[in-house]
Amino acid sequence: MNKITSISNLNRTFVEDLFLKTKLIKKSKIIQLGGFEGKTICLLFFEKSTRTKFSFELAAKRLGFNVLDFSEEISSMGKGESLEDTLNTFVAMGVNGFVVRHPEDKISLKIAKLLPDNVFFINAGDGNHAHPTQALLDVFTIQENFQKIDQLEVAILGDSKHSRVIPSFIELLKLFNCNNLKFFGPPELLNQEHAPAFNGIKADAFSKTDVLFVLRIQKERFQGFENINMKTFIEEFQINTSVLKASNFSGLLMHPGPLNINHEITEEVAASSSSLVLNQVSNGVFLRTALLQLIA
16 A cells, blocks of 8 residues: 555554554654655645645655655746656656645546556645545544544534545544534535534533534635625634633644634634644654655
8 A cells, every 4th residue: 555545545454553653653752763765755735735745844854765845836837747747757767756735636546546556645635635644643633632532522613615634534533433523614614414514603512522623714715606704704603712611612622724813713722721733733743754654
């Protein structure tokens, strides 16, 4: 298994092995692990990224990889070269693997078919389709804090319709038999299959919630028919201390980032003792390091 386009590529045994390796890397506190000197990885990001891109870069460098940081603006793609030709060019140069983010839905499936069997590939997010490594680090973080996952209640609030994180997150939770999910948000930001769905936050809404997973509104993926009033969204769905108190929330809060502070969440809540946001970020480096060790 050296090409990961979505969670569906993975079985539970692989994920459990990955989580164990992640835990050991984190516990070791060794910065330079090495083992992949002489190998080259190419990061092809066609969309903006902070957490995903730089955690992969850190992970690769800690393992000893040569890292190529692709920029579409200064590449021959600006002269009309196709993605396929670009990939073939890098393979001809001796690149051993790729991490790719792209705005097109399911393009990761095409990339995986294009690349030779001995070249590894990780989907770092493609359109609304999937973001497998974000889901992996999120569920690892949940397991790290709760030990077992299957009996948890997870509430997902915000723009789950346009999120590539959520399909991967849900699929991975279900792989661990966690099916007690609730969705909160305006109808325009929820898919029909997201059930049970709540178009408001009532008293005791989160009284039994173990994990509150908050999402930003992804306006860059709107298709033109969404009519979201930001002021109304903030009034009805913003996660702040008053809402958490009124809804009797005593669990842990997560956000895959980037955070739009004072929109879907306040700075006070994001920085509170119940927030795992920065734990998610640091675990992203450890998990992506472990993943590269397993598949490269």
